[in-house]
Amino acid sequence: MFTGIIEEVGTVRAVQHSGSHSFIRIEAKSVLEDVRCGDSIAVNGVCLTVTQFDSMSFQADVMNETLRRSALGNLTNGSHVNLERAMPANGRFGGHIVSGHIDGIGTVTRIEPDGIAVRITVAAAPEILRLIVEKGSVTIDGISLTVAAVSDRDFGVSVIPHTLANTALHDKKTGDPVNLENDIIGKYIEKLLNPAADPAGSRISAEFLAANGFL
DSSP, X not given: OBOSOOOEEEEEEEEEOOSSOOEEEEEOSGGGTTOOXXXXXXXXXXXXXXXXXXXXXXXXXXXXXXXXXXXXXXXXXXXXXXXXXOOOTTOOOSSOOBOSOOOEEEEEEEEEEETTEEEEEEEOOHHHHTTOOTTSEEEETTEEEEEEEEOSSEEEEEEOHHHHHTSGGGGOOTTOEEEEEEOHHHHHHHHHHOGGGOTTOOOOOHHHHHHTTOO
């Protein structure tokens, strides 16, 4: 589990994407302080498992499923990435509950000044947008952000100067892909309330809610 508060920006030093074996090696500092093989580190919001490490970098395998679902396949040598270690049991929820399991890829469509902040607009698929609510939480490349506006085509977030300066968002340009993760609470609620989203069928109906004092 993560919280979407980025610890540092790492740099890709090696990347291999192939049908048989894909991996990524990332130069880092803070996330290596107590690292062990088998630890989870979110890379641009994708939960990856450390398989090798030294004093300056760590390596993780990347499954084909991860490449299909995320924008990790677009990374090249020298790319900057957002890094966050899994939250310890005594840690703070500085952002929101983030699983590190990407729901899909969005595309940056606008970047514009917004007072002291920067407004970033991201186009996304309908299945992602339906779970995004104004003033709710969304994860963009592993960063916990508050939704400023949402439509049937895209959504916008306002990014404060601190976040822009301390994450890889400062590298983003119009047309760039970004990893998106919906609020996990919304996903569970949708499955419980929407029979079509649950192959087993939902037993919750208006009659059930009324009988139990919710209507």
